[in-house]
Amino acid sequence: xxxxxxxxxxxxxxxxxxxxxxxxxxxxxxxxxxxxxxxxxxxxxxxxxxxxxxxxxxxxxxxxxxxxxxxxxxxxxxxxxxxxxxxxxxxxxxxxxxxxxxxxxxxxxxxxxxxxxxxxxxxxxxxxxxxxxxxxxxxxxxxxxxxxxxxxxxxxxxxxxxxxxxxxxxxxxxxxxxxxxxxxxxxxxxxxxxxxxxxxxxxxxxxxxxxxxxxxxxxxxxxxxxxxxxxxxxxxxxxxxxxxxxxxxxxxxxxxxxxxxxxxxxxxxxxxx
Amino acid sequence: xxxxxxxxxxxxxxxxxxxxxxxxxxxxxxxxxxxxxxxxxxxxxxxxxxxxxxxxxxxxxxxxxxxxxxxxxxxxxxxxxxxxxxxxxxxxxxxxxxxxxxxxxxxxxxxxxxxxxxxxxxxxxxxxxxxxxxxxxxxxxxxxxxxxxxxxxxxxxxxxxxxxxxxxxxxxxxxxxxxxxxxxxxxxxxxxxxxxxxxxxxxxxxxxxxxxxxxxxxxxxxxxxxxxxxxxxxxxxxxxxxxxxxxxxxxxxxxxxxx
Numbered sequence: 046x047x048x049x050x051x052x053x054x055x056x057x058x059x060x061x062x063x064x065x066x067x068x069x070x071x072x073x074x075x076x077x078x079x080x081x082x083x084x085x086x087x088x089x090x091x092x093x094x095x096x097x098x099x100x101x102x103x104x105x106x107x108x109x110x111x112x113x114x115x116x117x118x119x120x121x122x123x124x125x126x127x128x129x130x131x132x133x134x135x136x137x138x139x140x141x142x143x144x145x146x147x148x149x150x151x152x153x154x155x156x157x158x159x160x161x162x163x164x165x166x167x168x169x170x171x172x173x174x175x176x177x178x179x180x181x182x183x184x185x186x187x188x189x190x191x192x193x194x195x196x197x198x199x200x201x202x203x204x205x206x207x208x209x210x211x212x213x214x215x216x217x218x219x220x221x222x223x224x225x226x227x228x229x230x231x232x233x234x235x236x237x238x239x240x241x242x243x244x245x246x247x248x249x250x251x252x253x254x255x256x257x258x259x260x261x262x263x264x265x266x267x268x269x270x271x272x273x274x275x276x277x278x279x280x281x282x283x284x285x286x287x288x289x290x291x292x293x294x295x296x297x298x299x300x301x302x303x304x305x306x307x308x309x310x311x312x313x314x315x316x317x318x
Numbered sequence: 319x320x321x322x323x324x325x326x327x328x329x330x331x332x333x334x335x336x337x338x339x340x341x342x343x344x345x346x347x348x349x350x351x352x353x354x355x356x357x358x359x360x361x362x363x364x365x366x367x368x369x370x371x372x373x374x375x376x377x378x379x380x381x382x383x384x385x386x387x388x389x390x391x392x393x394x395x396x397x398x399x400x401x402x403x404x405x406x407x408x409x410x411x412x413x414x415x416x417x418x419x420x421x422x423x424x425x426x427x428x429x430x431x432x433x434x435x436x437x438x439x440x441x442x443x444x445x446x447x448x449x450x451x452x453x454x455x456x457x458x459x460x461x462x463x464x465x466x467x468x469x470x471x472x473x474x475x476x477x478x479x480x481x482x483x484x485x486x487x488x489x490x491x492x493x494x495x496x497x498x499x500x501x502x503x504x505x506x507x508x509x510x511x512x513x514x515x516x517x518x519x520x521x522x523x524x525x526x527x528x529x530x531x532x533x534x535x536x537x538x539x540x541x542x543x544x545x546x547x548x549x550x551x552x553x554x555x556x557x558x559x560x561x562x563x564x565x566x567x568x569x570x571x572x573x574x575x576x577x
Contacts, residue, residue, distance in 0.1 A: 046363075046364045046438070046439045046532045047434075047436070047437075047438075047439040048364070048433050048434070048436070048439040048441070048442065049433070049434065050430035050431065050433045050434040050443075051430060051433070051443060052430065052434075071558075071559065071562070072562055075559065075562040075563055075566055076562075076566045079563050079566050079567050080566035080567070080568065081568045084566060087566075109429075110427055110428050110429065110448070111428055111448040112427075112428070112448055115427035115428060115448075116427065118408040118410070118425055118426075118427040119407050119408055119427065121408055121409055121425065122406075122407060122408050122409035124404075124407065124409075126404070126541065126544055127404060127405060127406075127407055127541075128544065129405060129406075129407040129429060129431045130407035130408075132407075133407055169559070173551075173552075173555040173558075173559070177551035177554065177555065178551075180547075180551070181544065181547045181548055181551060182431070184543065184547050185405075185435075185540050185541045185542075185543060185544045185547065186405070186431070186434040186435050186540050187401055187434060187435050187436060187437045187439075187538075187540040188434050191434075192538075192540055195543065195546065195547060195550060196550055197547065198547050198548065198550060198551035198554070199550045199551050199553065199554035200554075201551075202551055202554045202555055202558060203554055203558060206558040206561075206562070210562075230565050230566050231565070233565040234561060234562045234565035234566065237558075237561035237562070237564070237565060238558055238561060238562075241554075241557055241558060241561065245554065317434070
């Protein structure tokens, strides 16, 4: 006789947007450190997207508490073994990383670029954390399916990466920068993340066995198989490989990846809603 | 820490009078709520934000076809290793000097992580206050030498309050006696401090298997995998990071990565 925490749409949106924020940030930071000046827009879009989304994430979480000022109570404790406590702290820290990186990405100054790279490399850790801790948070609760999902954090991380990269590529496309090298590279990274996410998802289901029933055979199953696996992962991968020359197909694939990332958080949260 | 206090609920002595439930409501000023049809005399399916003590009425078929009652006054277990306490990000859920687990209402921010982290589904979310609540072990009473209201009011001593070690010894004697009397399924639940969750500070004597009362056979600490799950996430981060690095790395010397 367990109880649901009654986490609904605000939390689904937070898990989804937090994943994109983390993914966009570490993608930008990796492009910043290991790419070239041709990736300038990937870097800029990634950092700024992360900043905007983390602001939105904060608002979503505060709204979920009902009484906004109570968010401050999180600062009264620091429990490094507790995903929720460390998550609240890292949310703030990630915001700081995204803010400084965004500000530095607007300048063309070489000295600032070098500082931005080093800053981004450290911030990458916060980005990886933000994209994955929400999964670890769920898998360390007492509720069925969640509590058995050993790879939830890893899966959320892969999804954060694929959606963060998809969001950057979509922004590049919409801003008319799809012809550049940056678009090609972020799509390449995204394909890798998607393939990895598919592999993780298969391992996730295999490890869960019958505990995965709420996803694989319940009321959420059509959304899980149709929305996430087919429309959110398989179709975008096919579009990417078939239409690697057509930028519009690449953009469509990115939009589908984003939809899949949302559906992933939705079906998992709603399984115990 | 002071000597650990406990409640021992001996279900073999429960007569289902619900005096404990009423005393709890009264002392904690818990308001009225809609009763739920449970198929028996039980008035709620489970603990709510307004029911901290709940007498369970379970009808068990006998070999002769008739039904017999199993009665159990259920309550927060005040686990020695408490999932709700570990989950609480604000420190509102804390262990008192008597070993009980309490929610400081002024510090709770309503995140509900504790609700999903109780292996017994005890903690409830109060939509009126926007905060989580549960049995307080009558924290105000035990600090004034009164004992919890439920234990105080129990007319058959089915609920006993005292020092944990003394109550455990008493419970062990009682279960041995009941077995002797022919109650072959009589068993203690949560009495052993070396058992699941480090022992429950509100423990029980049951006349049937835990599952019959809706209790998990072997309750587990939800946070037991936090390290492993985090390591798996780190592994995934490395794979994703290397993938992105390979995608962005400039090949064939055309890059200007150091610019």
